[in-house]
Amino acid sequence: MSGKLYGLGLGPGDPELITLKALNIIKRSSVIAYPAPDDGESFARSIVAEHIDESQLEIPIVIPMRRERYPAQQVFDEACKKIRGHLISGSDVVVLCEGDPFFYGSFMYVFERLQDEFECEIVPGISSIMASSSVLQRPMAARNESVIIIPAPLDDEEILRRMAVAQSIIFIKVGRHLARIRSLIESQGLLDKAGYVERATLPNQKSMPLSDFNEETAPYFSILSIYKGDEPWPLKK
């Protein structure tokens, strides 16, 4: 009988923000895969490093970080070949995922290759957008407000069209687009309603009103959160 494939959400980075379910599944698994850069530590693995022991087989899915085009199909083809082997031989395989596996996560590239052949279970995780609201100490949305999530690499026109329809606007993948997105936010008169969060829930987390953050770029894992709804939710310094 084949093993089962798990996509395991591990949350935004604080090791205490993993779920009991994720912990239990990691502890009983013999094969653990995770995305990893070609230089340095895997972020997903680092969240649960204390729960992994030497008896567990690890499969790093090494993603070349210098390439603009991502993901490399070949990387996932090769990783899935290894994972398939373990599943066929009857071992469950856990794929560690930062945040939530199905919310802009690279796990979907594993899932789409293996879902037809094997039983899969996705364990949801806390996404960084939820963590960012907690860190900013400002609710994301209430009542009948809408939230829109906008990847910063989109062009200006696409972004403005999306910003217009929701009371709560979350920019993800901000990185090198920061200065341009800040201009767009200013052009809509929303700068004083925008919060900046970097590495939410990690020891080196930063958060502040965007108007106090005067850099031109930001880490890839940074988020801008704008609230233009009716509630009296000021940004804290």
Place this chain on the structure above:
Amino acid sequence: MSGKLYGLGLGPGDPELITLKALNIIKRSSVIAYPAPDDGESFARSIVAEHIDESQLEIPIVIPMRRERYPAQQVFDEACKKIRGHLISGSDVVVLCEGDPFFYGSFMYVFERLQDEFECEIVPGISSIMASSSVLQRPMAARNESVIIIPAPLDDEEILRRMAVAQSIIFIKVGRHLARIRSLIESQGLLDKAGYVERATLPNQKSMPLSDFNEETAPYFSILSIYKGDEPWPLKK
């Protein structure tokens, strides 16, 4: 010294989907508050019932479920008066929240009343929208796609305007609006891309393609998830 106020996200309902952090905070807290209906069990409390013991003081925040207008300001005023008393006397107070406290959660009504007086910590939780994607076994979004979250009580024109701008569309608070929302989805040619999820991760969970769900209304805690992006993610039966 005053106590600290915690807004504690407990996830979508599966007791295993609480975080280690939420569990640790509950175990060391002497005062636990939670929203509760005037008739029946508190959903938030039920998620962590096994971790609460008799020595802990409980403060149910009883919300009259028969009233269309919600929340009743008076209910939160009175609950916060009690909570304030414990905080002033130096006890930490934990407010249990289903899902994530700052994502359409009633905790914000406690927070807005007490945030200026007391230290607050928000512990994020897994929202039901993340859980729904896991249950449907279909990713919510990838790459530079946008996600929009739309409360079903909005009027048709508002809904169509919001549906137009994103590749991934999540309807929340579906309940008695189901038939109308289904018509709107059909009018946009998206019925075969819509999934229905009810009580995600609970024992009585239901999930299926919307085209297979022929009811006129749904429970309040149900979600519709539409994916019209470019990825080959079919809905499973």
